[in-house]
Structure formats: structure tokens, C-alpha cells
Amino acid sequence: MAGEIREGDYVLLYLDERRSYMVRVERDKVLHTHKGFVKVGDLIGREFGVRVKSSMGVEFIAFRPGVRDYVYKSTRGTQIIYPKDIALIILLGGIQPGSHVVEAGTGVGALTTALASYVKPNGRVYSYEVRSDFLEIARKNLERAGVLGYVELKNKDITQGIDESDVDAVVLDMATPWLVVPHAYKALKGSGSFISFSPTIDQVVKTVEELKANGFANIETIECFIRRIRVERGKTRPETLMTGHTGYMVFARKALKGVE
Amino acid sequence: MAGEIREGDYVLLYLDERRSYMVRVERDKVLHTHKGFVKVGDLIGREFGVRVKSSMGVEFIAFRPGVRDYVYKSTRGTQIIYPKDIALIILLGGIQPGSHVVEAGTGVGALTTALASYVKPNGRVYSYEVRSDFLEIARKNLERAGVLGYVELKNKDITQGIDESDVDAVVLDMATPWLVVPHAYKALKGSGSFISFSPTIDQVVKTVEELKANGFANIETIECFIRRIRVERGKTRPETLMTGHTGYMVFARKALKGVE
């Protein structure tokens, strides 16, 4: 049955909003937390969503990890791009099951994981990264998330060119996206999507100028805020702290040059 | 070749940020706009992304419509749920290629179109709607977007129960989501996602209370703002007007009852 936890699966042991643990299920594994230990092996044969108690009697829930969880857990300590931004990149960028997508830089594979999860089973992600140490981490993260098979990791500098052609989208999360614009134009099929994520407004300005100069159209720049709400009858209010900025997203579509 | 426009395809004739036209390509079709007419039939055999001139010499670009475009065009005049919210529902709700998703209400099929586009080719959307006139519009919108084959449209009241079981997600965009919570719990597989979109805070409070009472965990309520930036060297600034509210999104996961 689809919902049963098997040896080798990953589970998200959820304690509360702020604390959860991604663990591979192995027969004799024990997870040690400040709330006591959890016998992970005992989860085998249970259904995802099961509640278990730690040695200290504290309840954990064994959720099946989703894309968002794999993304979060990939980026421990290096998080720049957030699930909210990834969601917009994918949907507003028109990336779908079956899409062929070029991405750079891979980093630790957070965005790559999400892209692969949404182009599968027939699409493919070609992910460029100059740092081979990052590629190794990314490979592990992709494998854990079960999507390595949909990704080609490339230890190459994308500012020197893109090997692929006729791709549906080029997605950039790197310091100098404007240097990739002419390569992206060549690699994209007509009407294909260019998407770039950048923390500073200066990167955005340079990228948009380059897009205009290179035949892209429908250029649009946005930023996205998420506000969390504490919901409790009689006490409902937004949370005090919020992430005020992650980065700007630039979207554009390849228009052919010359008018027919 | 994948990028060639064929008879029967839909194209998005893009004029500028605010104006674009979704048209089915037919041999003798002509699109009349206030900027002159465009011979749509002449697009046959061209590549998506091609620039064409109207009879008044104004340039249009023939983009291939994406999920977002189909969503926008579905909701002419009834728009409640926006692509930004849909993107978050899908990614944060863990909906993926292969997912089985129950949705209500179908409305004109905007959210349905997006859900179907991301569960394909192996997943399925079961979409409930009490109003049969809406279902007819939804059917046409889904057909146009090429995803009707992944959807089962159901002329039923979801507050009376859900036929499906072991589904990955239940997504609600309706006036009384709290009435569906117990049915959603039964229909979901363990660790499955409940997602509800509501314009008012009162709907959110009722829904969250019902989720807590029915064994859901990891309950989270958010709202999302998008701000568009006008990018132009020396004049870059956010746009003056912005959508300040569409709705709140509530996410939760099914935890099993009882502790093992």
C-alpha cells in the first residue's frame, strides 16, 4: 500500500512548527533529540502520518517529506532561495511535467530538487555549477529526494555558454545572470522562459537591460512576501517577525527577432 | 519540430503588459483588436515567439500559452484565486506529477487547470462543483488548456462527502471549507495535505479550529503579496498600485489518530 513506511524511505519527524528531522528509515536506527530518542526502525510497516512517542514521552509525527521539506533540508545554513520563490519561478515561468530546463548555479541543489520534482517523469533539468564541492552536496540532496534521475549535473561555467538547445526554460540563481542572457536566448525555443532570481536591485537592472537588448519580451520583475498568521479564536494576529526580502524574480519570454 | 505553430493550437497574441489575446489558430481566422487586425491563419508553420504586425502596423508576439495564461484567461471577470496563490498551493501543498488531488469548488476551472497541469501525466484531479453551469465553462477551459484528460469533473456537493480515498491532497476554494474537514480527513492518505484558500479571516479561524479537532497537524496559515517593480536604469521603482489581498491559505497534514 502506498502509504506504508518502508526501510530506506525518508521520513520527516515533526515535533512542532520550528523543529522537524529528516531521517532515513533503517532497521536499528535511533534518532536522538533534546526531547528524547525515537526508535526510527519501529516506523517500518506503519503508515505515513503516524504519531510516535520519544523516550521522554514527547509526540512526534512521521510525515512523508514533500518537495518543500527536501528544499528546506537541502539548504541548511546556506538558504537563499525560499519555497515561496521557487513556487513562483515554476508556475509563472511555465515549467511543467515534461519541460526541459537549464539551471545555474546548482549550489546545494535546493532549486534543482524542486525543478526536477515538477518536470518529472518526462522532463529533464540540466544544472550548471562551477564549484565541484557544491555539486557533490547537490547530488546527495537530489538522491535523497528521489529525483537525481531527472537531473544532469554539469561542472561548467554557464557564462561561457549553454550546451543544450530548444529548452523550455532557463532558470538562474547566480551572481551575474546578465552574462547568461545571450546564451539563454540561443538555448531557448521560441516563446521559452527566462527566469532569474537576484537579491539586489542592481542585478535586476543589469539583467533587464540585457534582456531588452537580446530580443526578450514580456519582461516582468516581482518580489514576493509571505506573512504567517497565528490563528486562534479571539487571538488571531499575524506573526511579529517576517522575512522582508529574499530576492527579486525577473521573468521574460523569448520572442523571435525580426517581424514577419 | 516542437516549436512550430500548428492549426488547432492556442496562441497568446501579446501586445503589452496589460493586453494579450488567447486565440485558437485556424486557417482563415482573423483577430480584430483596437490596434488593427491580425491574420491568425498566417501563424501556421511559424515558430512560437514569432513577432507579427497587425493591419495597423502594430507588433504582436505569438507566445505559446503557459499554465499561468490559461488560468488568467479562464477567470475573466470572476477572478478570485491568483497564479501566485496557486503556485504556493501546489508547491507548499506537496502536489506533484502523479498526485491524486480532490478539489472543490471547480468554479470556472482556473485552479483545476493548474492542478491538472502539475499532476499530469500520471496523476488525477477529482473536482467537485454544485453548479452545473460552472462545470460546463470549466470543461471548456480545461479542454483549451489541454488538460481535461487528467480531470474528473463531479457535479456534487463536497460538504456531503468525498467519494475518493487515499488521495494525496484536498484543495478547497469555497465558502465553507470547515464543513469539508472531516471528509478530507477520511479521503486523505496518512501525511496527505489539506489546503484551503479563503478571503476572510473568519473562514480561516473556523477552518483551523476544525482541523485541530480532526487530527490534522502542522497547520499553517499564510498570505502572499506580490509587488511588481518597474525596472529602468535611473528610474527603477515599485509600481504604485498593488493587490493588497486575495485570500489566506491554510495548509495542514493528516496525522493518524492515537499514538503508537
Add this chain to the structure above:
Amino acid sequence: MAGEIREGDYVLLYLDERRSYMVRVERDKVLHTHKGFVKVGDLIGREFGVRVKSSMGVEFIAFRPGVRDYVYKSTRGTQIIYPKDIALIILLGGIQPGSHVVEAGTGVGALTTALASYVKPNGRVYSYEVRSDFLEIARKNLERAGVLGYVELKNKDITQGIDESDVDAVVLDMATPWLVVPHAYKALKGSGSFISFSPTIDQVVKTVEELKANGFANIETIECFIRRIRVERGKTRPETLMTGHTGYMVFARKALKGVE
């Protein structure tokens, strides 16, 4: 008694959230609106806050105008700076009753009205404007708001220099605030406030660079959003449309040069 409406007073005839009329009370005056006419002269001797009916039986309320109302009514059609921004400029800029403030450009006097209202009765606003036609409008707006006596209107180009010295604050709402920074430094007393309001990020960058180069410290740039909430039991929700951008505000304080 303080609350009685007298001939010559201004009243704000309030119809609803979107429609209100600023009128000078005169014995035989009649205000014509699309909801019928109101005999303004009949207000004489009534208390502010009184409800009156128009000839069509529609209720209006005769409020006493506040700073905010004078600001709104000044800027009909040219509004750039909003009450929310003015409020922050005054409080975060440390402007108080008794402050001496240099301002540019006057424009139609919206910000000038507010500054004068808060430096009175012992402070003074020196307001620079190159366009004499604007100064005439500003003079009328200030007179209507009853604060002309606290303002010196100057038909001068502030980028050429500031006549005053030892002022508490310099407030700029003009296209090239960075050109005024050295003059502002000279005009301010030690620890005095520099405040500039600009719609584009490029203006902000130039201004901040100039502030750093000219001995200012505690430099801070902010933007402010206001969201309006529709409050009604069972239907409470933020308003759909919102102003997403008016301008950035830069605050700085004059630090003396050289370290003692």
C-alpha cells in the same frame, strides 16, 4: 465654545469613505453634490460633527478638518507624498513644536501644511520652490489650513544654497535631493535631521552616497506600506487594492566632522 461652527471656518462635509467636501462656511453658501445640495450657511452655530441632510435626504457629517484633510485636499491631482509618509517624516525626523525646518520643494504645499501644523506655535518652516505658480497655490492651501503664519515661502532654488542656519531639520521632496546635501549640512545645527522623500531607488542611492561623503551619520532608508482592513463580523478581510509604493524615505543626522 470651542466646538461651534462659525462663519469663515472650513468644514469637511463627509459623505462616505471616498467622498467628502472641504467647504468654507458662508452665510448664504450652498454646496451642490450629486446627492443633492447642502445649505452650508445653516451650519453656523452648530457643533462640529453635526449630521445634516441634503435636499435629496442624504446624510452628510460636518467634521472639523484635520491636518490630514488639508493635506489630502491640497494635492488634488498632484498627490505624490501621502499622509502616512508625512507622519513618519515628522516623527522619525524629530520635528516638533518649536522646530525650525527648511523644506524644498514647496509644490502645492501639502507637506508644508503638515510641517507648519506641527512646528507651531513657536517654530517655523522655510519653504523653497522655484516655480512661482506653485507658490501661489501653496499660499492658498496654507491659508485655508490656518498655518500660513508659520511659513516663509521662498521663490528660490535650494540647490544654489540655503539662507538659514542652525535649523533643526531639512526636509526634501524634490527630484535631486543629493544636490542639496552639502547645503543641508551647513544649514543644520549639530545632530539636526536630514530627511528626503524619493520615488526611485536611484535617487536614494545618490542621496545616501552624498550623505556619507558629507559627514552625516545614522543614515537609514525605509519605505512604508499601509493596508486597509474591511472590518465586519464574519467578513473581515484586508482591502483588495492597496498602494504598493509612494516613495522611499532617507533619514540622517548631522554629526560634526573630526573626532574630539
Add this chain to the structure above:
Amino acid sequence: MAGEIREGDYVLLYLDERRSYMVRVERDKVLHTHKGFVKVGDLIGREFGVRVKSSMGVEFIAFRPGVRDYVYKSTRGTQIIYPKDIALIILLGGIQPGSHVVEAGTGVGALTTALASYVKPNGRVYSYEVRSDFLEIARKNLERAGVLGYVELKNKDITQGIDESDVDAVVLDMATPWLVVPHAYKALKGSGSFISFSPTIDQVVKTVEELKANGFANIETIECFIRRIRVERGKTRPETLMTGHTGYMVFARKALKGVE
């Protein structure tokens, strides 16, 4: 000369954006910081804005504290209401030099300090607080800010009634503002302002209902966000963390009952 630091003055010893110290200047006083000590007595006779070095050679600037600084320093550890909200309360609430304002609860006097700073020299603040220990702290904070003379501190429960009448504004920052609405109506002069600040939406709903039931008009509820921008050529971007919620502000004006 106005800008000279004298014995007994308060100075804000500013280190950087996050760290500053409010100190009373006394002849032999020394301020000890983790960046070394500063001889505060040496500031006597210097001009506000002077830069001084600590024993470790680190530069501090001796700014003259403004309203905002007094507010910040009052609320160490109990901060609920922020300068941004106070600024809007004052300007949108129509509070001005000369206004008579009733306030509750006093708390540690943060909002009181600001109100007093803007009604002076001819206005007055009547501030209600049930906890006498808070009143003692408030008294010290008001004295330090030099505005105690404009405030009457009242150890009374405002939900039992308001002693004053014909006041220009009633400002509430307390748990149950709706209980004060009828008293506020009686205390206000016609057209006077009711303003209430509340963290939760439930408080807002109750207050607005009570305002509608008690003859108030022009009722408006807002929330305010401030986003800080890091400005540096080539690297300009909003700050990552932001305060996502402090509280909602409800504004209303007293309309007289009955239509004339």
C-alpha cells in the same frame, strides 16, 4: 547657544544602527560599553553631533535625543507600540500642538511621551493606567524626555469612565478598547478623534462594532509595515528581516447623534 551640550542634558551616544546609549550628562560620569568607556563629562560645552572616541578608540556620536529615541528607550523589553504606529496615530488622528488628549493605558509611557511632545506647549495629555508601578516608570520616562509638565498621570481604570470632557482625541492602547467607546464618545468634542491600537483582529472587530453602535463615523482600520533598505551602490536591497506585525489601528470621528 542652542546646540551646546550642558550638564543635565540627555545625549544619545550612537555607535551604530543597532547600538546606542541614552545617558544623562554629568560632570564625572563614565559610560562603560563593550567597546571601551566614554567620558561623558567631557561632552559638556561641546556641540550636539560631536564625535568622540572611547578608551578603545571606537567612535561614538553624541546626538541630541529626539521623540523617537525617548520612545525606544522607554520601552526596553516591553515594546508593543512602535514609532511608526505612533506617527500615524498622531497625524491621522489629528493630534496637534494645543490638542487635549485622553490616553489609556499609560504603560511605561512610550506613547505618552510622543503625545506630550506633539500637544505641547499648549495642549495636555490625560493618561489613565490601573497599575501604579507602571505609572512610576512612566513618570521617570516622561521626565527624562522633558515632557512631564504636559501630562496628567491618572491611576484610574478608564473602563469605569473618563473625567475629562470636550477633548480632541481619545487614544487607546489597551486590551479591551471596546469597553471605553461609550466613555470616549462622551468625553470627545464633536468631530473629535477616537484611535485605538490592538494586536489582534478580534479586538478590532469588537471595537469597530461598538464604534458603529455609538455614533462614530469615518471608521477606518489600517495596519502599517515598514521595510528598511540597505543602500550601497551595486548592492542595494531590502533587509532580510522585517517586523511583519505590531498591531492594527482603528480611527473614527465623533458624529453627533440625530440629524438636523
